[in-house]
Amino acid sequence: MTMPAPIQSTFDDLGTPLADVTFVVLDLETTGGSPTECEITEIGAVKVRGGQELGEFQTLVNPGEPIPAFISVLTGITDPMVANAPFIGEALSAFLEFIGDAVLVAHNARFDITFLKVNCERLQLPWPGNAVLDTVHLARQLVTRDESPNHKLSSLARVFSTRVTPDHRALHDAQATVDVLHGLIERVGNLGVHTFEELRSYTSRVTPDQRRKRFLAEGLPSAPGVYVFKDERGEALYIGTSIDIKRRVRNYFTASEQRTRMAEMVRLATSVTPIVCHTTLEAQVRELRLIAEHKPRYNRRSRHPERTMWLKLTAEAFPRLSIVRTMRDDGATYAGPFTSRSVAEQAAAAVHEVVPLRQCTARLSRKGTGSACALAEMGRCGAPCDGRQSPDDYAEIADRVASALDGDGHQVIDALSQRLRTLAADQRFEDAAAVRDRMLALVRAAARTQRMTPLAISPEIIAAAPTPAGGWEFTCVRYGRFAGATVCPPRTDPSGFIAALRESAEHVERPEVAVPAATHEETEKILRWMEQPGVRIVDIDGVWICPVGGAAGAQASLDETINDRAAVPGFEESSAWRGHRRVTA
Template identity: 35%
Template structure:
């Protein structure tokens, strides 16, 4: 398959590589198609193994009581891995545990990786499932040591042999090389192992040498989105500059798309990354506020961002990103609907407005049209741009759940403003009782407006809270 690789499997106390520990390691080294080394060992995790994990793996606390700790077996593992590609089924899992274990020893593990789950998808695209149990069933493979490290290594080795027989060794080799080339797209100075990034929803941050991020993005598949940046570096100048500067990557997982969008918008505005063009803080936002009196002059007043109060949205229209954009939009409406420039405040002076002189105003400025009728036509012309009044009596929450990760986030809103994202009752109580001032954000308004209308389709659950 590859000139030199080590097929490895770990058993652990759980699924979190930061908090859980390794209980067993098995590795088989292949060089030039021949097995040259085979090694396995139990590992004392330094913590208790739960009954669930004991039943799953068959590895008990008593079995590892006298086993060596990871620090004792770490040199032997490095020796086996030297110069080889680390191959594993769901390699991110195994690689993540090894990275954390070596990090605890203040050592760096630098090794190329290849995932046989991804390899199976390439070799057998007609099949939906590519977990080890599915592969064993598909190819009639059997073992009495499932969920033991060497037993699982032997199953993957057997499967690779079957794949070479069914599809040809050259095809297996080509697909394996394709996966490795995907890793080769990584920036040469990147310190963060991309395989550690989860394939779940969230926000990612690219950092260079300084403390401020170069770029912030979001995705429902973090690792794939990060890799797409690097794979596009040869085609897009901005992606090339990011790839040249990036040194490390941080990420924050969320329950789903809405949480990722909200977090991305907040972080971009707070940190102002140099390569983010959108979602930056808008200090020049403005909207038109319509006077309640049809006789008022002007009928519209431009309201700046600091004075945008959601409670007044029933008479506001926009929002615009600059004063020039607001005026330009209003002039277009006036021309299209024969509205009076004097009444709108777009033209000063007395008597007939210029639009009436050229036949584009119906004459409210000179008594030829009733102010009430002009006012009604203005409301109809602005209708598509009307800001929506908050449809609830108080605060609401949108519950977002990810069945794959089990994570649940509750996003709290009031008057179109995002107050908080909480995960427990204590945080919820703080969010509901907080008296902090609300700051209107155009991106959040548009995002929430869309998700409130499509909440059921997007799998969101609306929770309405009583007014305090």
């Protein structure tokens, strides 16, 4: 398998040092608190970078209406002061030119930014969409109640000994906010925050241990693949996958990661091992295999793929349903796998709901020398045990069940649908819900089996999916197991890439029974990928068959009904229950 070319990290991956960020710290004075009903009377702003002041902006604004008396008392701005000031259209255009692409900073930024956006919309001026930083949010994380009784600008000005005292004039308040911002940045710097991306996502929920461990993301590739967090003994703590390993691992050290167990995991981690993959599918498969192999304590799913159950229709004179852990080449019919015994029992109960299949566990002789149970008296079993039902008559019933599990199951599904409608009509909604859940367990298992079978019996399938860049990603699947992948660049003959993939792909031995040579989770990943729009089969050594009357159609209909909470239990019958569709190559 050809390894992908190394990918150089971008400046975005490294983060923007705070010393290189241009901030415009702003403040507005208004005629009131509602952006849609009140007007701006003053705009003040200070542009700074690296602790140095680059410029100031200050203008009064004629609101076009009288300033309320209590606002004049609060701000000192009176009607005569703004009589000759520019209107908001002129003032706002000049201010937008001043800010450029700088990061906007304000104390209680939502108030100021909302006023600016509303006026831009009113004047049909495009809002530039600058990044915004709120000093109130930062102060709440960094300034304790012991230092300040609240997080008002006037209180923080005393904490950080600002050069200018805030007095509800826009420029003075902006100048005071600059000193507050620099004081807050100094504090987070002592906690290991040195880039704007880290500052913007800073929160006290991120523990110091998490923040100190961010060096673990250094040197990781910006490429699709798997990442493995390891402890000091080299044991895997957590395994994950991402289309960008570096970016995803960095998130574990920011506020975007809020899972308590992940904070605990990061505290124990001493290294991160990346595994670069050609494609997203390859990364997902490798993740599943590594989780199954190492069983990391902080992974909750996919740790025990071997713990599955199958629903088995036994191969004997009078077949019955049984729940087993493995499939065998014994002539029986299987459906599954199930992730738990309880779900497998629900699927079996769905069959028994409408098919008079025996439920006893004894092995019966063809002569029927036993005694009948209560189910025979209730009409839910033909009593082959005492000879009332011949092997041929019983075989017709067993064939109906076998067909429901691996082929055309319309008879069983139709009977269950009718049962649902009858219960609903009788307003026995709890009973109907129970039948519906059993039916869903059955059709999902049967659909899973029918979808997996073509993969399981095919020695090799080569499938292709288009890449965003215009090339193709090719995947080789052998007996349902991911065997390899490669990527063909745009405007390149893919035949050489396919040939190389075929030669370098993993050799997979044919399974003894018609099940995939991989875990059911891996095969499901492959199936979901193959069923995506745009994915096509390039070459196949085997047979691709899908029963038109199979369980997939029933599952789609039933899932739709389940999702519609207002729907009556049951679903409409489909004419698609007739025949089979078969594709060979």
